[in-house]
Amino acid sequence: QVQLVESGGGLVQPGGSLRLSCEVSVRFFSLYTMGWYRQAPGKQRELVATITRGGTTNYEDSVKGRFTISRDNAKNTVYLQMNRLKPEDTALYYCNAAPNNFGSWGQGTQVTVSS
Numbered sequence: 001q002v003q004l005v006e007s008g009g010g011l012v013q014p015g016g017s018l019r020l021s022c023e024v025s026v027r028f029f030s031l032y033t034m035g036w037y038r039q040a041p042g043k044q045r046e047l048v049a050t051i052t053r054g055g056t057t058n059y060e061d062s063v064k065g066r067f068t069i070s071r072d073n074a075k076n077t078v079y080l081q082m083n084r085l086k087p088e089d090t091a092l093y094y095c096n097a098a099p100n101n102f103g104s105w106g107q108g109t110q111v112t113v114s115s
Contacts, residue, residue: 035098
């Protein structure tokens with residue numbers, strides 16, 4: 001079973017930055033398109049950023065220009081650099097394969113943007 005371990009969340013003021021990390025225990029990690037998802041209270045989980053095995057990235061409109069997804073295939077790790085954070089970015093953040101996930105999820109990492 002695939003294991004995903006997210007880290008790096010926390011409490012930050014509006015306009016601040018955080019860098020999330022996700023280590024994935026899966027064979028052939030480099031072949032997967034990976035994504036960062038988030039789920040705010042009372043809302044459905046949404047996909048906010050993806051990176052292909054070739055490094056092509058895509059972002060949901062609300063985070064475009066503020067978030068940057070990257071990966072280190074040697075470490076089986078995907079990152080999300082989040083800048084100019086807004087209160088509406090508050091959510092539990094997860095990584096997983098995209099658009100079809102691995103079938104299991106990590107515990108996520110909480111990001112709270114508040115003054």
